[in-house]
Amino acid sequence: MSKLSNRLMKTSPIVISLVSFVLAILVSCVIMLLCGYDPIFAYSVIIEGSLGSVRSLTNTLIQATPLIFTGLAFMVGKKATLINLGVEGQMYTGAMVAALVGMTPLPLPGILHLLLALVCGVVGGGLAGALIGFLKVRFGSNEVITTTMTNFIIINFCDYLVNYPLKAEGAVAQTNKIVDGALLGKMIPGYQLTWAIVIAVLAALIVKFVLEKTRFGYEVRAVGLNMKAAETAGIKVGGVMMKAMLFSGALAGLCGAVHVTSVGKRFISGFSPGYGFSGISVAALASDSPLGIILAGIIFGALKTGAMYLNMMSQIPTEFVSVIQALVVIFVSAPLLIRALIGADRKPKKGGRSHAE
Numbered sequence: 001m002s003k004l005s006n007r008l009m010k011t012s013p014i015v016i017s018l019v020s021f022v023l024a025i026l027v028s029c030v031i032m033l034l035c036g037y038d039p040i041f042a043y044s045v046i047i048e049g050s051l052g053s054v055r056s057l058t059n060t061l062i063q064a065t066p067l068i069f070t071g072l073a074f075m076v077g078k079k080a081t082l083i084n085l086g087v088e089g090q091m092y093t094g095a096m097v098a099a100l101v102g103m104t105p106l107p108l109p110g111i112l113h114l115l116l117a118l119v120c121g122v123v124g125g126g127l128a129g130a131l132i133g134f135l136k137v138r139f140g141s142n143e144v145i146t147t148t149m150t151n152f153i154i155i156n157f158c159d160y161l162v163n164y165p166l167k168a169e170g171a172v173a174q175t176n177k178i179v180d181g182a183l184l185g186k187m188i189p190g191y192q193l194t195w196a197i198v199i200a201v202l203a204a205l206i207v208k209f210v211l212e213k214t215r216f217g218y219e220v221r222a223v224g225l226n227m228k229a230a231e232t233a234g235i236k237v238g239g240v241m242m243k244a245m246l247f248s249g250a251l252a253g254l255c256g257a258v259h260v261t262s263v264g265k266r267f268i269s270g271f272s273p274g275y276g277f278s279g280i281s282v283a284a285l286a287s288d289s290p291l292g293i294i295l296a297g298i299i300f301g302a303l304k305t306g307a308m309y310l311n312m313m314s315q316i317p318t319e320f321v322s323v324i325q326a327l328v329v330i331f332v333s334a335p336l337l338i339r340a341l342i343g344a345d346r347k348p349k350k351g352g353r354s355h356a357e
Contacts, residue, residue, distance in 0.1 A: 049309020064301025070279025086147030088276025094253025110181025125253015
């Protein structure tokens with residue numbers, strides 16, 4: 001086998017993600033052409049709108065922040081063979097709990113009030129995730145179904161709260177504003193970017209450390225690789241699954257808590273355009289790598305920011321960005337197709353030479 005094929009095999013997750021993203025861009029270009037739009041113009045506007053100035057770059061990082069959190073949340077569950085489609089609902093739980101704590105006047109210094117709001121958001125999201133883990137382990141319920149259903153329950157319950165008992169004055173369904181001391185400060189004066197992006201990066205580093213350097217992380221990876229072998233080795237698979245869902249939900253809850261204490265400054269009905277589901281695309285593009293999720297989150301954040309600029313500068317629908325996200329998941333979930341395209345699955349001839357040679 002050629003040296004090139006050897007390298008491709010060794011770096012297959014990275015190569016598959018890269019090729020998947022490129023293919024998603026190319027296929028979306030074809031779709032744009034078929035719909036009568038100019039893809040070169042569209043992507044040039046997207047790049048300008050997401051990276052062309054300090055303001056556009058800060059907006060990209062703002063959009064990337066929740067995607068990093070939700071990508072991490074989905075990835076942690078997947079590492080333990082759990083498909084956590086409830087990230088959206090767990091994020092809402094964390095956001096609502098953090099907003100309640102943040103808007104309540106407390107005899108605490110500002111930083112402690114903020115930390116309390118964030119911690120409560122983490123606990124709220126974690127408990128929502130742990131419930132799914134408990135139902136999975138205790139009753140054998142399918143986590144895809146339970147997480148999907150709990151999304152509806154949590155989101156609608158939060159909407160009820162902000163439309164009735166917790167509704168602030170005015171026409172918008174939202175809570176009262178979080179007190180100033182419990183808000184995350186801005187990183188750059190004059191711009192909307194807050195320290196939330198730093199928290200997201202730190203969360204990715206913590207997840208990487210936990211998964212690679214702790215006993216819990218080892219158990220999660222063991223369960224993910226071979227559940228029966230892990231059980232034979234003495235690992236309590238049920239307990240690991242529950243802890244993984246607790247960890248996943250906690251990250252989603254932190255996402256919601258960070259959002260309401262930075263961008264939202266209160267809980268607003270329908271604040272999420274689907275961050276929890278976009279996290280699936282982010283984790284897929286990153287090949288379930290915590291550090292890769294940072295880069296993938298920024299890439300999708302740039303696409304979202306650029307799409308908004310594209311909407312202002314042309315008549316091209318912004319839904320093409322959603323098409324790109326969907327295509328990334330499709331291509332990443334078909335690794336054999338990607339391997340065939342890059343020639344990494346070709347069998348070597350006798351004497352160690354591949355067909356490519």
